[in-house]
Amino acid sequence: MATSMDWQEARDKLKKWREENTRNSIETVELGQYLLENYRRRLGDEVWTIYEQVCIAALDCGDQDLATDIIDTVEHNFPSSIRGKRLEGLQLESLGEYEAAEEHYEILLKEDPANAMVRKRLIALLKGQNRLGEAIKELNAYLQKFMSDHEAWMELADLYISEQNYNKAIFCFEELIMSNPHNHLYHQKYAEIQYTQGGTECMEIARKYFAHAVKLNGNNMRALYGMFMAATNIASSPKASGKIKKDNMKYASWAAQQIAYKYKVAQGKDTGSKMKHLETMLDCLQIAPAP
Amino acid sequence: MAEYKVKLQAYAKAILHAAKYPHCAVNGVLLADKEKLKDGRCLEFVDCVPFFHHSLALAPMLEVALVQVDAYCQAQGLKIAAYYQANELLKDLEPDSIAVRIADRINDNSSDSCLLMIDNTKLTAGCEKCVLRLHTLQDGKWGYRGAQASSLKLDNSDTTLRVTADLLRSRAYNELVDFDTHLGDITKEWQNLELNTQIENCS
Numbered sequence: 001m002a003t004s005m006d007w008q009e010a011r012d013k014l015k016k017w018r019e020e021n022t023r024n025s026i027e028t029v030e031l032g033q034y035l036l037e038n039y040r041r042r043l044g045d046e047v048w049t050i051y052e053q054v055c056i057a058a059l060d061c062g063d064q065d066l067a068t069d070i071i072d073t074v075e076h077n078f079p080s081s082i083r084g085k086r087l088e089g090l091q092l093e094s095l096g097e098y099e100a101a102e103e104h105y106e107i108l109l110k111e112d113p114a115n116a117m118v119r120k121r122l123i124a125l126l127k128g129q130n131r132l133g134e135a136i137k138e139l140n141a142y143l144q145k146f147m148s149d150h151e152a153w154m155e156l157a158d159l160y161i162s163e164q165n166y167n168k169a170i171f172c173f174e175e176l177i178m179s180n181p182h183n184h185l186y187h188q189k190y191a192e193i194q195y196t197q198g199g200t201e202c203m204e205i206a207r208k209y210f211a212h213a214v215k216l217n218g219n220n221m222r223a224l225y226g227m228f229m230a231a232t233n234i235a236s237s238p239k240a241s242g243k244i245k246k247d248n249m250k251y252a253s254w255a256a257q258q259i260a261y262k263y264k265v266a267q268g269k270d271t272g273s274k275m276k277h278l279e280t281m282l283d284c285l286q287i288a289p290a291p
Numbered sequence: 292m293a294e295y296k297v298k299l300q301a302y303a304k305a306i307l308h309a310a311k312y313p314h315c316a317v318n319g320v321l322l323a324d325k326e327k328l329k330d331g332r333c334l335e336f337v338d339c340v341p342f343f344h345h346s347l348a349l350a351p352m353l354e355v356a357l358v359q360v361d362a363y364c365q366a367q368g369l370k371i372a373a374y375y376q377a378n379e380l381l382k383d384l385e386p387d388s389i390a391v392r393i394a395d396r397i398n399d400n401s402s403d404s405c406l407l408m409i410d411n412t413k414l415t416a417g418c419e420k421c422v423l424r425l426h427t428l429q430d431g432k433w434g435y436r437g438a439q440a441s442s443l444k445l446d447n448s449d450t451t452l453r454v455t456a457d458l459l460r461s462r463a464y465n466e467l468v469d470f471d472t473h474l475g476d477i478t479k480e481w482q483n484l485e486l487n488t489q490i491e492n493c494s
Contacts, residue, residue, distance in 0.1 A: 023314055026462075060314070130380055161348045164388065196350040206351075221474045225355045266477045280362035 005031075007039040011046070018053055028057035029066065048074070055087050059094040067091055082108050082115060089121060098129055116146055132159055150176060157193075166197040184216035188223045195230055200237060206230045207251065214258075221262065228255035228282075256282045293403040294333045294442040295373070295425065297321070299451045303490050304339035304467065304483060306422065306455050309377040309409050311464035312344040316379040318390070319343075319469065320357075320397065321407070322364060323372035334372055334403055335446070340481055341469035347376070348389045356470045357396075363482070372401045375423070377409035384408050386426060391433055398428060406433050407443075418456035421445050454493045463489055 010031045017024055032054030040047055055070040071091065074084045085108055092101035102125055108118045119142055126135035139156045146152065157172035173190040180186060191209035194202040207230035213223035231252035235245045263278055301321050308317050319341040323334050340360050342353070357371070364370055374394045378384065386394070386408055394406035406426040413422040425443040426433045445451045458464075466486045468479040 128380065130383060158346065161346060162387075164348070192346075192349040192351050196348070198350075221477055222352055225474070226351045229351050229354060263477060278359065278362075280365070 005034075007035060007042065010035050011039075011043065011050075014050060014053060015046075018049070023060070025057040025060035029054060029061055029063060032057065033066070048077075052083070052087065056090060059090055062094070064091070064095070067094075082112055082118065086117060086121065089118075093121075093125065093128065098125055101125060114145075116142075116149065120152070127159070132163060135159060136163070148179065150180070157189075161193065161196075166193055169193050170197070182216060184213040184220050184223065187213040187216065188220055188226065191223070191226055191230070195226065195233075200234070200239060203230055203234050203237075207234060207248070211251070214255075218258075219262070221259070224255050224259050224262070228252050228259065231255065293405075293427075294444070295336070295405060296333055296444050296446050297336045297421075297423065297451075298338075298446045299454060299494055300487060300490050301336040301339040302421075302423075302445060302451055303455045303458055304341060304486070305375050305407075305409065306414070306418070307458060307464040307467045307486075308339075308341040308344075308469060309411070309414060309422075310459055311467050311469075314379075315344045316347055316377060317341065317344045317469070318347050318374065318376040318393070320360060320371045321373035321375060322360075322369040323401075325364075325368045325370045332403075334405075336373060338369065339375075341467060341483075343471045344469060345471050352470070352474065353393070370401055371397055372404045373397070373407055374404070375407040375409060377411060377414075381411045384410050384412075384424060386433060394426075394428075394433060405443075408435075416456065416459060418452045418459065421448070421452070450494060454490065457493050458490065 014028065014031055014035070016022075017028060032050055035043065035050060036047070036054065043050060051070050051074055055067050055074070058064075058066040058070070067087075068091070071084075071087050074081070074087060078084045085104075089101050089104045089108070092098075092104060102122065105118050105122050105125070109115060109122075112118070123135050123138045123142060126132075126138060136156065136159050139152060139159065143149065143152055143156065153172045153176050157169040157176075160166070160169035160172065170190065170193050173186055173193065176183075176186045177190060187209045191206040191213065194209065195206035207227060210223045210226035210230055213220050214227055217223070231248040234240055235248035235252060240248070260278065260282065305319065305321070308319060311317075319339060321336040322338040322340065324337050327333075327335050340356075340363075342356050347353075360371060374390065374397050376386065376390045378387070386406055390406060390408070394404070397404045405428075408424045408426065410422045410424055413420050421443070423443060424435055425441050426435050463486065466483070466489065468481055468483055468486075470481050472479055473481045
């Protein structure tokens with residue numbers, strides 16, 4: 001537990017969670033409180049980042065008292081900081097006071113119209129109220145100004161996916177792939193959307209992008225499974241020509257081999273029973289070879 | 292109309308899944324005993340396989356999960372007989388089009404299957420009430436028939452709720468592996484055998 005951990009370890013852990021965007025809110029509050037109560041002086045300037053992190057985690061857990069304490073401390077020390085005032089807005093959001101939060105953010109935006117953080121909160125507010133159409137509109141407007149915000153493109157794609165507007169989600173991922181062509185996750189996700197869209201042409205694209213994701217990262221299980229599924233799907237389509245069937249069966253069986261191999265490595269010697277349902281799965285999807 | 296009974300292991304894992312990812316939507320399936328399915332109008336859910344917390348709406352990994360769990364069920368004498376989902380927003384407990392689509396698909400193979408929505412607002416540390424809302428298929432449409440008309444029961448209700456509360460308190464959800472986690476690291480298994488033992492030991 002926190003008390004037996006030395007303070008540097010706790011600090012490093014919080015830093016890691018911050019950088020990786022891990023949402024361990026309960027643990028963040030525990031570690032953060034321990035650090036802030038006992039080692040505030042030793043933390044140097046990092047103390048303010050930790051205050052911010054713990055405050056957001058506290059709001060996530062519904063610990064309003066702790067959040068209020070932190071907001072007071074931060075605003076006392078940085079009375080004109082927009083980043084500090086954002087925390088106040090977040091608290092209004094967590095209390096469900098959406099209108100007050102919106103007003104609060106609008107005021108901040110007047111002070112600094114180019115503040116991306118605040119603009120994104122306004123969009124999140126719409127999403128939190130299930131006003132997805134408006135959120136999509138605002139996010140599009142935001143992306144016209146902040147085109148290189150990858151996180152925002154991903155969010156927009158997710159919103160489109162939840163509206164089942166796959167074509168527009170595909171467009172978002174095309175932007176992401178163009179700006180970052182070596183990221184296997186973008187290729188994999190792009191392929192997943194194409195696959196969901198369905199139809200011969202999309203399935204072909206899906207298989208190609210899954211394959212590309214595998215090429216960029218051979219350990220991407222989603223991509224391997226996806227490649228297997230897409231190739232199997234194409235090969236079993238009644239419309240596919242003999243050559244297409246044959247090629248895709250080859251791709252599918254290659255992917256199946258890779259998948260089986262990964263499980264073998266992962267499970268070490270103990271492969272027996274656990275491998276069975278995987279084999280059954282690969283078997284029942286595999287189509288009999290064409291005559 | 293069929294009656295539904297949820298056993299501890301199935302209930303606890305579904306709740307732990309929702310508790311592990313409070314900020315996202317989660318989904319998964321409940322498994323029923325195949326033998327018992329035949330002889331009665333009562334479906335008994337004995338286990339739960341948590342599926343996703345990233346994106347619920349994309350088809351390929353869902354298909355992989357369904358096929359794999361199906362193969363597992365065949366070996367174990369079980370059957371996929373319910374779909375569950377907790378929505379991302381706290382107060383939103385309506386099944387969206389994705390939920391309906393997956394529930395339809397499960398229903399194709401298991402005619403008495405149901406759709407369960409997790410009521411996030413009832414998901415408290417004390418676990419006083421059952422948080423599942425039963426939706427059944429009537430005239431081709433999934434609908435909630437109201438709390439009174441609900442034919443969903445927790446097996447051994449008091450114990451199930453108490454043990455689930457204990458598990459939440461001890462943060463057993465940290466041990467829970469869903470299919471998303473499994474795809475990210477295949478050394479972790481979605482059968483959750485260790486967690487099952489832990490649940491058994493608590494009761």
